[in-house]
Amino acid sequence: MTGPTTPWALPRLVVAASASGHGKTTVATGLLAALRRRGLTVSPHKVGPDYIDPGYHALAAGRTGRNLDPFLVGADRIAPLLRHGASVPTPADVAVVEGVMGLHDGAVGRGDFASTAHVARLIDAPVLLVLDTTAQGRSAAALTLGMAAFDPTVRIGGVILNRVGSPRHETLLRDALAEVGVPVLGAVTRAAEVAAPARHLGLVPVAERAPESLAIVAALAELVESTVDLDAVLDLARTAAPLRVPAWDPVAAVGGPAGGDRPLVAVAGGPAFTFSYAETTELLTAAGADVVTVDPLRDPALPAGTRAVIVGGGFPEAYAEALAGNATLRAEVAAFDGPIVAECAGLLYLGRSLDGAPMCGRLDLTARMTGRLTLGYREAVAAANSPVARTGDAVRGHEFHRTTTDPGHGERPAWRWNGAAHGFVAGRVHASYLHTHWAGHPDAARRLVEACR
Template sequence: MTARLVIAGTTSGAGKTTVASGLMAAFTARGLTVQGAKVGPDFIDPSYHALATGRPARNLDAFLSGPELVPGLLAHACADGTPADLAIVEGVMGLYDGASGRGELASTAHVAKLTRSPVVLVVDAASMARSVAALVLGYKHYDLGVDIAGVILNKVGSSFHADLLREALEPIGVPVLGALTRDERVETPSRHLGLVPVDERDARARGAQAVLAERIAEGCDLEALHRIARGAPDLHATAWDPVAALAADAGTAARAAGAGSAPRGERALAAVPDPVRHAATGAAPVVAYAAGAAFTFRYAENLELLRAAGAELVPFDPLGDAALPEGTDGLYLGGGFPEEHGEALAANAPMRAAVAAHAAAGRPIAAECGGLLYLGRSLDGHEMCGVLPGEGRLGKRLTLGYREATAGADSPLWEAGAAVRGHEFHYSTVTPETTDPPAWALRSRGRERSEGMATPTVHASYLHTHWAAFPGAAARFVRASAGG
């Protein structure tokens, strides 16, 4: 199995993304094929991984996909295309922080154990000297099932400061694998949902990434890091495969339907193993998906499942394109930052009209978060597509967290009663928040609320879902796109 490392942090803001993407860039510059991955549901950090490696980044989220899929998803990512020589997995929050109230579930430590990966702990050492040893010792002994193989000291003030830190850590036997000083040339701008995605600052991000790769190579022991990664034990996992996932899901659904005793929601999401085709023409249905600077949030596996189910995938940019791709049958509007581009989206009246005409013709649409905002009547006063009655506004209150969800109505993606897991992360609000019936009944920490808008042809919601755990959703959408 591919050599691999998990880059964890003592806390959020310790510098995980800087170190992880810098290591990816530095090892790529040395000629290795590097696969990046991110623990958790985040879409933004993986954009920096993809910039550093030239490969699609992946998410390893034990809540969204279920723990059982995590090793196979990593194996799939490393085997896709040119096999990776090295996988670098960036953690989430602090090493042991996971889904609220669920113990270690979905934490960096959990994913490290699931993937049998050594951990390199990034420590924000800006205001520390000897105390760093107590901190690292606590992290090392908190869970002996986690292999903390060394630390990288970040935000070090000087070479003298670095020497003090190394001296403090030497007695506890945790190797110092790097020491990095602050450098404004590689600082990544942030805003309300975290870092600014690469697609919105491509040229500047590339320049910063090149500087970062040099800094990491100078400040870290790449040979020692690579040696630790190569020492990771065998993963003992079969690579996840979208075609096999669809077939397995179809078989499960068929057995449940044949038994006649499973609840409707559990019988739902039946997939068709053979690629879906238009009944009349035999052609593959065309699924257009939103891309460009305003729509950068989508899981790679969702697209892979759509393709495996039979769709021809074609990207389009709602900011610059005047029309949907020729022959569009289904429309997939993922998340992103349409609120940062409201004026430009409104100015592209031909595209808004094309989306509205697609909906009026009864063709299927799946929309997540940013896509929901784009389908509404307006966004911060800017005219949107008018497919749905929602008025969107950017607020100051963050809605964040994992959700258990039950589909409230039949839609192109889900059958009413389907039970799934998802994630919300937004500052915006939509009024009305839901239709009757809603897209979802969402549950979190003992509370339940309705959310989203669903019709027989449109499913729109703030909830992000990772279809590797629910492959039948992709098959259902492709069938709907083919007119089935």
């Protein structure tokens, strides 16, 4: 096993495409499952803030899917977080990183910052480009050549042809790619595509469709096994240079556990609240807390001894009636006097109602679905002291929702960005639409544990 500062020759690659919807998730998830079937320990990762794809990755790989997002955590933490994720609970044999959007698409107005290409450079990994070949012939080679030439520091080591129409189409594509010297490592026909069910914010999370999700992952494994040269993929992954940075360490990030007892922190989970980053639990544990999961759909009460509650993101709008039906837990959350931290879906759950269904009533707001998507990175400043931030603390986060609240913020808002107030701080409650990655501001974990005491 590699030590924390020993160079580690971790085979790895990044699965990318020229745009969203071209098959990255299909190929990445299928690769993870197929490589696992070979007996390899595979570490799954996702570029960007997305919570749903890592759920499918985790199911395929048999270990936690983790995000690599330079905007949320800082560019200098990306390689250490990769090494950390590939090291726990055991060292991986290979890491597969699924990209986001198109290869060179970064945060709006920031060039390629936080793009798939940016992350590929930060982790010094080759790119496996997924090509949607619908209605394309030799132009697929020109597209590949242009993607490579646009940033020569990003190495495209091979392509997977996706949505190939016929054997003749495949031959045409392979011949064209050979002309530009890019190897074809696989070809997936249109008829062989496997689709996961979608919803208004993307794919339906794994936790909501466990049996169906298992079947989808199995089908993706078989698809990749039958259409992709896995030996060639592994050879490409092995061309990555050794990782020379130490692994990210949650204990070091929070400065170690403070003295005193270990408070119990309950984190909402289950099908309605599936959006969370693994590092949140790791940081809370490192700061001296014990973390347990509570399912607001099914659990009638908070775990005995709970001292703080975290309610993250998810799809409560799809479970509003069921959440409303668990009246005993709603009443306990409403009366709970410890710190409560809520993000997006958690904000809705703490309000009085969601699309007319009663929620906890801890915050004086109503919420409803809309037809408008609010999406994007945010640079926020804490507008009030709370269990996770001090007034003036700067954080980076992400918004992704089709709901709205009335009012839009409290008398004491949680954050300010773009000159406006957002969210609610009420007593020991901190709630807003902003999703944050605590590896980017680990003091939130220490502050929450201290607030428990």
